[in-house]
Amino acid sequence: MMDTIAFRKVDQKDQRILEGMLYAALFIPQGEPIPPASVVRKPELSKYYLHWGRTGDMGIIAIVGEIPIAACWSRIHPENDPGYGFVDEYTPELTIAVKDGWRNRGLGKGLLSRLCDDNRSAGFKSMSLSVDKRNPAQNLYNRLGFKIVAENGTAYTMLKSLQPVKIS
Template structure:
């Protein structure tokens, strides 16, 4: 997190089953990264490839974190971003599928909170939890032109493949510590 965020306005907590609806919102933020509404919630939930990033959250092996604004009145914590990992198999792969034992990253930050270091903070926290859970590598899919590509590159992801108009990137968590 940035210095401003450390001063108490932004916090990070683990994602739980109660966060399923918010993860759908953040997946929509990720899909609609251009600022245009390319997909609506109902369309996302009907799309079999996209919906399986959130369907049945939180199943065994799912791992996620939620960024919250802690500066709300009465101590309310308002979710503003999320990053989560989910494993897929070769029969039902995600867009950034690499292998059954490599979970795929999804990340979304509410548009009005972007470019404040929240995504980087979410990634650092999630990757620390992933390492503690024995996860060695993480993949992600990023569309051409998506500014998140620089976030992933800065975190240590490298391009390992291509799927349509998107790069598949992988992060070796043990190398990220070096």
């Protein structure tokens, strides 16, 4: 029997799901110790899910039955408390997680494409993200039009324009 994947928008009751998905989104290079799940409660990480429902918050969760298997969400961070992929106060920063066992099935690409469409429809001109230089997900971001705009230690900040391409 094939698993049926359903999609729904993230809402305020999903804060715990986003917390778990943020942990799944962490890139741990091979050979490095796996941090405890509580690491996502640190202020520099919890800002990605706490108080969900602020202006500009958008996201999509993929579920099988009642079990979340993937999520892609974005939020705007203020300049005085920027995220890792911060560009400015007008650019939503995205987070994406696909749980083990569900990767390499096109789920991340589908979620990311939907979230880009939602942000474009909401009037945002671009989206940003932070990715570890060693993370193979960087290839997906490149294919979907994200460009490296900054380098910070072991990570890149990438930006994708949501503006329509003008063909002359």
